[in-house]
Amino acid sequence: MRLLATILAATAAHAAITGTVINRSTGKPQAGATVAFYKVATATGPELVDQAKSDADGKFSISQTPPPGPSLLRTAFDGITYNHMLPPGSPTTGITLDVYNASKSQGEAKASKHMILFEPGGGRMSVSETYLFTNTGKTAWNDPDLGTLKFAVPQGASAPKVQATAPGGMPLGAAVSRNPRTETYFVDFAVKPGDTRFDVTYTVPYSEGSDYAGRVLTKDDNTYLIAPQGVTMKGDNLNDLGTEPRTQAHIFGLTGNTYKIQLTGSVAGSSDDVQAQPDSDAGPKIEQTLPRVNTQAKLIVGLALSILALGFVLLYRKGSAA
Numbered sequence: 001m002r003l004l005a006t007i008l009a010a011t012a013a014h015a016a017i018t019g020t021v022i023n024r025s026t027g028k029p030q031a032g033a034t035v036a037f038y039k040v041a042t043a044t045g046p047e048l049v050d051q052a053k054s055d056a057d058g059k060f061s062i063s064q065t066p067p068p069g070p071s072l073l074r075t076a077f078d079g080i081t082y083n084h085m086l087p088p089g090s091p092t093t094g095i096t097l098d099v100y101n102a103s104k105s106q107g108e109a110k111a112s113k114h115m116i117l118f119e120p121g122g123g124r125m126s127v128s129e130t131y132l133f134t135n136t137g138k139t140a141w142n143d144p145d146l147g148t149l150k151f152a153v154p155q156g157a158s159a160p161k162v163q164a165t166a167p168g169g170m171p172l173g174a175a176v177s178r179n180p181r182t183e184t185y186f187v188d189f190a191v192k193p194g195d196t197r198f199d200v201t202y203t204v205p206y207s208e209g210s211d212y213a214g215r216v217l218t219k220d221d222n223t224y225l226i227a228p229q230g231v232t233m234k235g236d237n238l239n240d241l242g243t244e245p246r247t248q249a250h251i252f253g254l255t256g257n258t259y260k261i262q263l264t265g266s267v268a269g270s271s272d273d274v275q276a277q278p279d280s281d282a283g284p285k286i287e288q289t290l291p292r293v294n295t296q297a298k299l300i301v302g303l304a305l306s307i308l309a310l311g312f313v314l315l316y317r318k319g320s321a322a
Helices: 002-014 292-321
Strands: 017-023 034-041 045-053 059-062 071-077 080-086 095-099 101-103 109-121 124-135 139-141 149-151 161-165 172-174 176-179 184-187 194-205 211-215 223-227 231-235 238-243 250-254 258-265
Touching: 017 034, 017 071, 034 059, 045 059, 045 071, 071 095, 080 095, 109 231, 109 258, 124 149, 149 194, 223 231, 223 258, 231 238, 231 250
Parallel strands: 017 095, 101 139, 109 223
Antiparallel strands: 017 059, 034 045, 034 071, 071 080, 109 124, 124 194, 149 184, 161 172, 161 194, 176 184, 211 258, 223 250, 231 258, 238 250
16 A cells, blocks of 8 residues: 555656646647746746647646746647646646647737827827737637738837737737838737737827827727827817726727827826837847836726727717717
């Protein structure tokens, strides 16, 4: 009996992390996926400990004991990685890891909402664009050559920074590439089934009351321009949706895919906070630091909910008037 217990203990130690990789596009176990085990170190970032391939039945086994702190399983399949956090004390056997087939075709993925927040002050204006993509299909959209998110920034803008959040994931710095032929930018980040968020930030010169123009490259029907408290906005093709009660930010719906607006006022305290960011001849640098939009995360989420609420109110009023 003691010998059996010793053998079982040794087996558990030898195969400390086990599970199955499931392809949700097919609904079947996935062979040949790479499962990597990382120790999450707060100072240096995730540290690779070991990795294994899933077998013909989709099963994998990693002969490592998880450290006391949090750890991470990263599954690579069809050119896309999927993260699965292992909090301290969570089960390490019988884990199910989901993956999807990938396609360069956009499929069911689309930009369901696009919000642009303008924060002028001190001769510069910080612009934060948030794109919410919804993928209702069973295939991940991934196009390393042309990217998934495509966007444009005005002339004179600083090098844009992008932060991407996969469904159920954490925000990560994403690589930004510039297309010199079209003077646009694209981001190589897979849009998996579920909701994916992109946060784009840059600064532009600001002169109160001057024309400020931009264009939207994503094919969406829900673009909103947002002026924070202390800033007024006017322009053509704007649908006034009212003021968000908590932040007093003013929300405008955009008709079409281009805009030309005039802004007056400034964000309180922004004259010292908004600084010019010099451009580089080599194009935008890839940075892993979190952009300034992180400080506006709660505002953006709150405004998104408020936009929906205001839209319902306006529709209700229109119906009542009829």
